[in-house]
Amino acid sequence: MGQIHVLPAHIQNKIAAGEVVERPSSIVKEIVENSLDAHSTVIEVFIKNSGMESIKVVDNGRGIDYEDRTLLFERHATSKIDTAYELFEIRSLGFRGEALASIGAVAKVTLESMREDSTPFKIVYAGGKYDEDTVWHERRGTIIEIEDLFFNTPARLKYIKNLRTEAGKIIDIMQRMALNYPNVSFRLVFDGKDRFKTTGNGNLKEVINILYGIQVSSNTLEVQAESPDYKIEGYIVRPEVTRSNRNYINLSINHRHVRHFKLSESIINAYHTLQPKEKYPLAFLNITMDPKLIDVNVHPSKVEVKLSKETELLKLTERAVKEALMETELIPEVEHKTPKSEKNEQTAMDFTARHEQIREHIDSYTPPVRQTPETFKERPEQEQKSAYTNPFQEARPAQKESAPKDAPAYVYNEPLPKKEKLPYLEIIGQLHGTYIIMQNETGMYLMDQHAAQERIKYEYIYANIIKENDGIPLLIPYTFEFSFDDVITIDEKLDELQSLGFDIEKSGVKQYTVSRYPSWIKAKNPEEDINDLIEFITETDNFDVNKYREEMSIMMSCKQSIKANHYLDKNQMTALLKELGKCASPYTCPHGRPVIIHMTTYEIERLFNRIMK
Template sequence: MARIRLLPDAVINQIAAGEVIERPASAVKELVENALDAAATRITVTLAAGGRDLIVVEDDGEGMDHDDLHLALERHATSKLTGVEGLAAIATLGFRGEALPSIAAASHLAIESAPAPGAGHRLEVAFGTLTASRPCSRGRGTRVEVRDLFLALPARRKFLRSPETELRHVVATLTALALARPQVALFLDHGSRRLLALPAATDLQHRLADLLGPRRASQAVQVALARERLHVTGFLLPGMSPRDSILLVNGRPVRDRLLTAAANRALHAPSGAPLGATWLHLELPADQVDVNVHPAKAEVRFADPGAVTAAVTAALAQARQTGATPPPVRRLVVIPTAPSPPSSSAPRLSQPPPVRASEATSPFSAPHPFGRLIGQYRNTYLLLEDEEGLLLVDQHAAHERVLFEELLGRSTSAPVQRLLLPEVVDLPPARALLACEHRATLDSLGFEIEEASGSSIRVLGLPAGLPPTEPAKLLRRILDDLADGVAAGDTPRQRLAASLACHAAIKKNRPLQPREAEELLRRLAATRDPHRCPHGRPVMIRLAHGEIEQRIGRR
């Protein structure tokens, strides 16, 4: 008896749906791309529970009649290809004819469409089975309603994230599509909130202002490079994370490893410090790029990848030079020829304060258990000695541990350092959603924020006792850490506290006065784990006296 058999159509459809539709954002992407291919000028997306429970995409595009509407639900039925030669030069966003059948196989789907105002048609499908077909009255265009995505596929549904996380993925997807087609009006509603309101824009600069706010958009540096058959346009966005970069190829958002690697290299200084994000659009002949790589159509292959990466690198390098600011003028310090003797109230770092005879129980006594402070090595490490040898303490890691535990130990009534003037921070829409999602946790740590207009967040206060810092930069960095998943901790509160402590802690290459260093060591001694920072790095290392003598040759 044969062990190999043909799978039923229902199983085939659900397997294929898993390739095309990974999460609600995938369904939104496919439906909006269909609307753009249908020459829509206005698209409205409505969600419930981040798209897990409801997705509605409505457009004013060309629409479909009764026959086309039925055919659209058949796998590999499309109006965008007529033969194999079309695969060599694909100019539309969709072409595989898999999106609608895949969504219909994984949800309750209702679609109604009309090629002209008046008589239209409506179809209803329940997890791949057509349940209703009837005429309807509507305007020109198409409306697709998706409910209960993956409800019949519990193995897939359980891997969906929280509604807030799924919503952020949808916002990121729509942001990329909005940049690809600035001339199309795009709106996103979630529950009773309008999260994106992007009217049709005459150019990308206006669309940038709608997405990031006028102030942030004014800081963008234009990217423009034209070569024989390749054009690179877009913006370099200082102050944003390179992970927020968006890459478009012939109007299609892509996740190409080659392009991403080239952009990341150009977006980091030689020291490794990030220089910002980029929103780039590459235009090249359709026969020079293959988009038929994966069912999700997010990966591409280039006929000449070397030329593409060289163009991206050159375009970003040119933009970096254009947007570079002159180096700051350093203050001149005149060093006296003969140092003045230290005052009695401010002992030198090499001389600890005098200790009374009654307290001098040990030459290494100190107000903490780490030993006597000798000095600071390269303005980065505190050098101490005790009975066992030398101790080298990383001042940044030590302060990070102190701030982390102090933030987590805050009570709800702990004081907050109010800003004299609240600072408005313009963020990408997905980052603004992330800030709102974690607002209560931030408030519990003393970092008070509130929503402003659009995708802006207003910073009202910082945790009392936090070192002086720039609130806008601090907020952006901790949101980047959350989005990238690099913050340490098991709970959102721990991750936020770790990120906040890391970015607020004193940095390397900063001189510390003896009293500052002693106070830091005293606070470190009061922590539960003074030997490791929240990320797991060691705070201190020890050089035993015996090891020192052995290396010197005394033993």
């Protein structure tokens, strides 16, 4: 007698529920996606006890036809697709027809709906069985309530984490929905208390303000890019606002939230050296593409996707974010914090300008008359000359500026040359031999001299660390011997070593001969450094020449830059600022620390109680 048999439908649904209904947030996602597919403009979600007691979703969508009510809880019953070909161009959020069947198998579901020009109805479905089928009062749209989740599968309850974790996951799902659909009004209610509500007016920046606060929304930068296959729209946040993980990189494709490691990495790469290590940016980007270029039928959650022409999209995304960052002045502002005892009512925020109040004070501000400050110490001429060396002196030699012997320590009557990245800045002094004090009509600026020269040297070294025919030839070549295990790896990576500026050849079964090494290896014992470098490359699975260049550039720029407590004269500070202005990104050092910070005149006047607001 045969042993293979088909499982009953109710067991099939419970098995499917294990994939689709992992936790309460999975239910919220599936139901809200159905509401969005029904073209709802208002969606309200009511949660009790983190969803374990009740999840209720109310929408004003098209509703469900009365004749379709008996198919609602059947597996793979859907109105989204009709043919197999449509699986290759999914245009809706849902399409499998598994959600309601899976939810109904492990919970009690009450569904009330009415489609225009159709009969309203109400269905109660629990544990895979119909309990009621009655007529409902007339209201266009759908109300669905899920109660007693996993009441018939107690083993599943063991895997539910604490209620606070489950609530957090629901909030995360709803926030991403609101960001992906700013033209839909979302409301989320937990145990009778509103968590958030969006207006649905289509203003993404306003949604960001509601969800993340004014600090994030006021620091957003618009991103727009387009290619024949892709269109990228949305906002990124200025580098000074960071998070400790990459979960705040919100990506959607055709308004579907997706998790895509390489896409997130392309955004992180665009912020390269603008943020400290272990800090991540915030981004809110939607990518529009032909549905044929994306496969969403990869995982039951439909969050993981596969992309066609992936490399093209990654390059476009990184370039779009870089351009948005490079076109903006990224000098962070120091803001005066109001004591907690003071209560200020916040008026409606204008999302077309970043700091309207500050701008008003700037426009009416009269800059002080330039005077010669007595902030520079008189030091021997020889010491002044050696304090600071132009980092580009070898590449761009410049004539020394000579001043009369009887000239004052600080003479500054001519404005600095016009810069593309930095505003006009007038140097007025130095603080603790570490920070250069500057001003313009908007307020005061402080520049970290070590971070500034670090940025200058980093960009110069990175651009020049590998050049054709750049290297030191050896009269007597170095010969290195490695183990048989390393020989296989070195043979595979000879091209990478040569691209770093080495002339290296295999001279024996286990021997390699180096006849030239890069000029940037400047050590007392280059043979040891070369050996360490070859070993480093052999031990690295995915060796990347550019990443190695970066690490070397950061290390060398840090070691060679002026340190704190090092006093500079006026000419040296001017030269430093001038070279900083030529950098591609003069706002942060290679480690992501700010080079210049700004305190506006408005904030300074508030500190001295000249402004009482």
